[in-house]
Amino acid sequence: MRAHVLKAALQAIEDVGFERLRVKDIADRAGMSTGHVLYYFGSRDRLLVSTLLLSEADLDERRGAELDGLPPEAALARLVELYLPTSAQDVRWRLWAQVIAKPPSDAGTLARLDGFFRSWAAELAGIARRLSPGLDADDFAVRHCRLMDGLASDVLLGTGDAARARATALAAMRRELATAGRSS
Amino acid sequence: MRAHVLKAALQAIEDVGFERLRVKDIADRAGMSTGHVLYYFGSRDRLLVSTLLLSEADLDERRGAELDGLPPEAALARLVELYLPTSAQDVRWRLWAQVIAKPPSDAGTLARLDGFFRSWAAELAGIARRLSPGLDADDFAVRHCRLMDGLASDVLLGTGDAARARATALAAMRRELATAGRSS
DNA sequence: CTCAAGATTTGAGCGCGAGTCTAACCCTTG
DNA sequence: CAAGGGTTAGACTCGCGCTCAAATCTTGAG
Numbered sequence: 001m002r003a004h005v006l007k008a009a010l011q012a013i014e015d016v017g018f019e020r021l022r023v024k025d026i027a028d029r030a031g032m033s034t035g036h037v038l039y040y041f042g043s044r045d046r047l048l049v050s051t052l053l054l055s056e057a058d059l060d061e062r063r064g065a066e067l068d069g070l071p072p073e074a075a076l077a078r079l080v081e082l083y084l085p086t087s088a089q090d091v092r093w094r095l096w097a098q099v100i101a102k103p104p105s106d107a108g109t110l111a112r113l114d115g116f117f118r119s120w121a122a123e124l125a126g127i128a129r130r131l132s133p134g135l136d137a138d139d140f141a142v143r144h145c146r147l148m149d150g151l152a153s154d155v156l157l158g159t160g161d162a163a164r165a166r167a168t169a170l171a172a173m174r175r176e177l178a179t180a181g182r183s184s
Numbered sequence: 185m186r187a188h189v190l191k192a193a194l195q196a197i198e199d200v201g202f203e204r205l206r207v208k209d210i211a212d213r214a215g216m217s218t219g220h221v222l223y224y225f226g227s228r229d230r231l232l233v234s235t236l237l238l239s240e241a242d243l244d245e246r247r248g249a250e251l252d253g254l255p256p257e258a259a260l261a262r263l264v265e266l267y268l269p270t271s272a273q274d275v276r277w278r279l280w281a282q283v284i285a286k287p288p289s290d291a292g293t294l295a296r297l298d299g300f301f302r303s304w305a306a307e308l309a310g311i312a313r314r315l316s317p318g319l320d321a322d323d324f325a326v327r328h329c330r331l332m333d334g335l336a337s338d339v340l341l342g343t344g345d346a347a348r349a350r351a352t353a354l355a356a357m358r359r360e361l362a363t364a365g366r367s368s
Numbered sequence: 369c370t371c372a373a374g375a376t377t378t379g380a381g382c383g384c385g386a387g388t389c390t391a392a393c394c395c396t397t398g
Numbered sequence: 399c400a401a402g403g404g405t406t407a408g409a410c411t412c413g414c415g416c417t418c419a420a421a422t423c424t425t426g427a428g
Binding site: 151 | 272284287342352
C-alpha cells in the first residue's frame with residue numbers, strides 16, 4: 001500500500017522530473033487524491049524520504065544478489081558503478097541531495113539512512129578484505145564510500161561527469177589496495 | 185549593493201534559520217522590498233547561489249591570509265577545520281546542500297562554483313607538496329577534498345558529528361602522506 | 369532649469385502548490 | 399441492522415515566490 005505510492009513517486013519523478021514534481025503527480029499515478037497521499041505520509045518531505053528508503057532498500061537487495069558470485073576485482077568495479085550516480089538526473093541521488101538539504105529530524109529515519117550507508121560500507125569492506133587481507137578494511141570502506149559521496153555531489157552539481165567519477169573512485173581504491181599489498 | 189543584500193541574506197539565515205527563510209526576511213534586513221530583491225537576483229534560488237558564492241569568496245580570502253605563514257602540519261589541520269562544517273547548521277554548507285539539490289543551469293555559475301573547489305584543492309596540494317614532495321599532490325588534494333565533501337554530507341544529515349569528520353579527514357591525509365614518505 | 373527617457377523601487381496581488389478539514393464512504397463487529 | 403472506527407476525496411486555506419503596473423528617482427540633452 002505505502003509501497004504502491006512509493007512506486008508511483010518514482011514513476012512520477014521519471015515522468016515530470018525532480019524540479020517539477022508535485023504531490024498531485026504522485027497521487028494521480030497512484031490513483032488517489034493528494035489528501036490521501038498526505039494522510040499516509042504526513043508531508044511531501046517525509047514522502048520523499050520514504051521514497052529514498054525504498055530506493056535504497058531495492059538497491060541493497062539487488063547489490064547483494066549481483067555481487068555475491070563475482071570475483072573481488074569485478075565486484076569492486078560493479079559496486080562502484082552501482083553506488084555512484086549514472087548521471088546528474090539519477091533519481092536515487094537526487095533524493096539523497098534533497099534529504100541532505102532538508103534533513104529529517106526523526107531519529108529513527110536517520111538511523112535507517114545511516115544503516116544503508118553502513119550496509120554499503122560493509123559490502124565494500126568484504127571485497128577489500130578479499131583483495132588485500134592486511135588492510136584495515138572497515139576504515140578503507142568508510143573512507144572510500146565518503147569519497148564516492150563527494151564525487152557524487154560533483155556529478156549532481158553538473159560540474160563533473162559520471163564516468164570520471166567512477167574512474168576516480170576505482171583508481172583511488174586500487175591504488176590503496178595495491179600499496180597495502182606491498183607493505184604487508 | 186548586491187553585496188549588501190547578500191550580507192543581509194547571511195544575517196537572515198542566522199536569525200530565522202535555513203528552513204524558515206523567506207525572501208521577505210532578507211528584504212527586511214536589507215531595508216528593501218521583496219520585489220526589489222528579486223528584481224536584482226531574478227529568483228530566490230539564484231539569490232541563494234549568489235550568497236554561497238559570496239560566502240566562498242570570503243572564506244577563500246580568509247584562508248589564504250590565515251594559512252600563509254603556518255608550517256605545513258598546522259596549515260593542514262587548519263585547512264581541514266576551515267573546509268568542513270562546524271555543525272549541522274553551518275550556513276555555508278547548508279547553502280552548498282541547497283545548491284546541489286537544485287543545481288543552477290547557468291554554465292558561468294557552475295564554473296565559478298568549480299573554481300572555488302579547485303582553489304581549495306590547490307591550497308591543499310600546496311601543503312601536501314611541502315609535507316611529502318614525492319606525492320602526486322594534485323591527485324591527493326582532489327581526492328581528499330572529495331572525501332571531506334562526503335564527510336560533510338554526513339554531518340549535514342545529522343548522522344555524524346563535526347569533530348569526528350575532522351578527525352577522519354585528518355587521519356586519512358596523514359596516513360597517506362606518511363606512506364608516501366615511506367615509499368619514496 | 370526643464371523635461372523626457374530610462375532606471376530603480378515599491379507593494380499590492382496573482383498563481384501555485386502544500387497541507388487541512390469536513391463530510392461521505394466502507395468495512396467490521398455486536 | 400446499527401454503530402463506530404478507519405479510509406478516501408476534494409474543496410478550502412494559507413503562505414510564499416514571483417509579477418506587474420505605477421510611483422519615484424536619476425540622468426543628460428537642449
